[in-house]
Amino acid sequence: MKTFIFLSFLLAGNCLSAAEPAAKKTPTEELLEVMRNEELAVDSAEAAFNATLSQLKASGIPEAAIAEIRTEARAMYVRIFSGPELRKKTIELYEKHFTPEEIVEMTEFYRTPLGQKTLSAMPSIMADAMKVAMPAVQKEMPAFQRKVADIVGKYKKPAGDAPAAPKDGE
Template identity: 30%
Template sequence: MPDGIVICVLPYFPSHMRKFLLLLGALGFASPVAQAQAQTTAKATPAAAQAPLPAAQHAAALDLLIAMQMKQQLASQTEMILKSQEAAQAQLVAQSQEPQTPERKAQRAELQTKMREFYKKSMSWDAVKEDLIQAYGHTFTTKELRELTAFYRSSLGQLLLRKQPEAARLVAAATQRRVQVLMPEMQRMMQALRK
């Protein structure tokens, strides 16, 4: 989750909930291992990452993204993230001890609208297409891109595309259950740090 979104959410919740949201944001939206790996990879191959893709490789990467139905996947993932955030916010509000004034309700509604606009603008196909092309184009050779495209256009590849969202939903639910199990321990750790 971008820092600005966390910061704009935080004023609407009491301090203990702010800490929870920050922790949840750190757990759910930022993987230090993935970030470290990405930074290490970027440092190891800066010239390759900066070099423009040959036209054939660029076209092959775009063709793969189309075969993977990336535009639809991005829209679906964005909607899933937004619904998850809205559900989490509703749960936090329900658990809050603070009165739910019309002003707070209006603030939450405005925040949800802004979050939707932000995600739809910043995570749309048009916004990230070139980044995805570059990422796939620098990761795979033109031959590999074409073979992957053939796979995604095959019946097995189409099956994967159809069933992958359900698998992702199950993984997300399992992750959410795991975070809920770990939450008391994380809260104890946060309380110990305050002492």
């Protein structure tokens, strides 16, 4: 009889704990969930990386290697964007740039069909925008690199002015 009472008590305790609501999410955590933040970040990174994969393919890398590289890149992006530290920092960024009221408004928008469509389209839009911008970037890059070299050269100390290496014990 004692065993029955103990088991009944144990089962009742488990039912009560299972019925307890999960910890309430902050408005920013809720926003990131509605936005499918990690998924969107992975998809966006993959879309941007596709340009690199296209260059590799054009350089003669076999399709099997491209597929393997794509798989490795996705696994890396998932590791990066699903980590708790990045999630914490992302929450801090949203809370730095938006008021609590704005975060609630964004959450409400992203719950709508248009909000969900916006989120779904964003990786493709960003990838397409990069493709459109890439020719202009490539055209400007040599002049930009020369300017950067000139700027760095202006501030670079001559080799003879380099500080002496510390001696042992200093």
